Structures are given as structure tokens and as C-alpha cells.
Amino acid sequence: MFFFYEKRESGDIDSSKGGITWGGPTVPAVTQLRQMLRRALRGGGAPPVIFVEAFAGCGRVAAAARRRGWRTVQLELKQGIDLTDPHVLSLLEGWISSGVICALVLAPPCSSWSVARRGHPRSPGGPPRTPQHLWGLPGLPPKDAAKVRVGNATMKAAVRLLQKCAVHKVPVVFENPIGSRCFQLPALRRLLSAPFAVPITCDFCRFGTRWRKRTRLLFLHVPRAALDKLDMRWTGRSGLCSVTGKPHIILQSCDSSGIPWTQRAEAYPKRLARAMASALSSAVDEMHLQRLHTLSQ
């Protein structure tokens, strides 16, 4: 193990609570999380385990998993669940090791990890991280330093949950854009080369968007055969999208209603969310069958 909760500073990270302040009501997150589990498990029919989407945004993968009959829990800061809160994190680790969580989706915020920001390091708008300073350059302007602190805390939480799933053989997918520096982190590089890891690169446009948004999905404990539908990249030449025949929308500036394109492109295309839920779902089924087979021997 190489990191996790470094000393927090004041500002965007609330050191008294041990998490990120987000401007909403102060919620006893662990209590809320336990209530979410009880509510999810009360539903009839499905096996008493939960499919969890963490850093869920609008929760499209969880929605697709529900349609496949799973009970789901969506964890999202805007709904009061701060995954960087150490109490929340250790509760979730317990759910992973005890088998309550059957599958997990992890999509930690990527903006501070992007290689898209060019310019002079430490200048406003310049890159906040370099290959030598993956956890953030020293001496950043205050606004960038704050973004890096949040990016670090959420990434550390995601990697810790990913490692827990690796150990306990829980099917999991970790997602970040292809240009995210997080994939250079030693912990993620180790997981990328693990025998039970399958990294997949896919383009959102192959799942119905006008933007390409090339993305990396790192699956652990999911059979390769379950991932064929996800391994889809733009193959066009001449700069036109091979799916729509039109130029890709470049995710810069805003659309006609003033919404930044990066924000419009945040959610997974529904078809991609369905394919992710389907892959994790078959991995869970497969594991269940293997367990039954072992028991019958």
C-alpha cells in the first residue's frame, strides 16, 4: 500500500468531517449509507447483494443494472455521500470484503488528471500535474491547488476500493478518460498488469454520442468474453465519425444554450452504460456458478 489519507488542509476539504465540503446539508454519511443499503435490500426477488455505482453522477450504469434485476446503490457527493470520508470508505470496504457488494463501478472525477491542459506549469490554465508530479505540482496557484486536493482525495478513495475488489474477487470497472494521468499511478499500473485485469479502450461515439470522448475502462475479475461489446473505437478516416458520418463535436467551449460541452459529455451514453452493466452482471453470474460448482465437488 502506498498512500491514502494524507493530512488534509482547510479550504475545499473539510478536515473536521474528513471529507469534501460541497455546499449541501451536513449529512451523517455513514448513517445515510446504511439506510441506503437497508432500503436496497428490502426490495423483493433479487439476491441479497447490491450492485454499486460510485461517483455515480446521474447513475446510468446502476439504472441499467436495476433493469437486469439487481438491487443497486448509487453513491454521489451531490446526494450527500462523500467517498473521501474515511468512515464511509471503511464501511464500503467492509461491504466488499463481506460479499454484500456483488459488483462495483468507479468513475472518480477526472478533470484535474487530464493531460488536455497545456501551457506553462504553475501558470493559471497550465497543467497541474506532470509525470514527475502525479499528485500535483508544488507551488500551484490556489485555485488549481484546491482542484488537485479534491482530485487526489477522490482518486485515492477510488483506488483503495478498486484494490479491495481485486483482493476479494469482486467484479469491478474503473473508468477515466484515456488522457487521464491517473493511469500512470504506480498502484493503477500494477492493477493494469494483473492477470485478472482487462483494460478496454472505447469511444463514446460508438455508443451514440456526437463526440468521440475516448475512454479507458479497467475491468477486474470480468471474463474477456463478456467485454466484446465494449471494445469499440472510432475507425473512420478523413476526420469524420465512422458512426454518424459527421465531424465529431470537440469538447471545448459551450453549446448553443451556454452549457459547456465537457458537462454535456459527462454522463455515459445509455448504450455504453447498458453494456457496462451487462458485462459486470455476467461476471457476477459466472462467479456464482463457479462457486456452486466448487461446492458440488
Ligand SMILES: [Zn+2]
Ligand atoms: Zn466517432
